[in-house]
Amino acid sequence: LPKTLNIIEPKCLNCKYAQVIKMLGNGRLEAMCFDGVKRLCHIRGKLRKKVWINTSDIILVGLRDYQNTKADVILKFNADEARSLKAYGELPEHAKINETDTFGPGDDDEIQFDDIGSED
Numbered sequence: 198l199p200k201t202l203n204i205i206e207p208k209c210l211n212c213k214y215a216q217v218i219k220m221l222g223n224g225r226l227e228a229m230c231f232d233g234v235k236r237l238c239h240i241r242g243k244l245r246k247k248v249w250i251n252t253s254d255i256i257l258v259g260l261r262d263y264q265n266t267k268a269d270v271i272l273k274f275n276a277d278e279a280r281s282l283k284a285y286g287e288l289p290e291h292a293k294i295n296e297t298d299t300f301g302p303g304d305d306d307e308i309q310f311d312d313i314g315s316e317d
Contacts, residue, residue, distance in 0.1 A: 211260040212271065214288055217252050226270070228256060231289055236260075236268045248273050255279040255294065 215228035215236065224240045238258055240250065250256065250273050258268035274282065279294045 211262070213258055213260060213268070214282070215256050215258050215268075216292060217250060217254045217256060220250070220252060226250065228258060228268070228270075230258065230268075231292065234265070236266055238268045238270050240270045244270060244273065253293065255282070255288065255292070 213230045213232055215230040215238070217226050217228050218235070219227040221227060221237075224245055226238050226240065227235065228238045229235050236258065238256070244250070250270065255274045255278075256270050257272040257274070259271045260268050276294055279288065279292075282288045283290075283292060283294065
């Protein structure tokens with residue numbers, strides 16, 4: 198990965214990329230790791246109240262040696278960083294990333310207005 202991006206490359210073998218499925222409250226969330234395992238994740242104290250995590254965000258989780266179904270949230274990626282990770286092949290192609298623009302190029306909703314003022 199290029200050094201210009203503020204992305205931490207997971208050097209440890211116990212780190213996985215995941216996507217948030219559901220926020221559970223009390224600093225916990227449910228995430229689907231990209232290795233195919235759904236895990237209950239705990240948000241670290243360093244991230245609580247400082248980094249807001251929402252559903253479908255891409256996060257980096259640290260796996261626990263003694264519990265395979267639980268993990269700890271290490272880092273949250275913003276949409277630009279997640280797109281960069283996907284471009285570099287770190288994330289699978291099926292990963293959906295939050296898009297900031299709801300109407301992208303080529304989106305044409307074909308809105309038609311009736312002309313009320315003219316009567317034939």
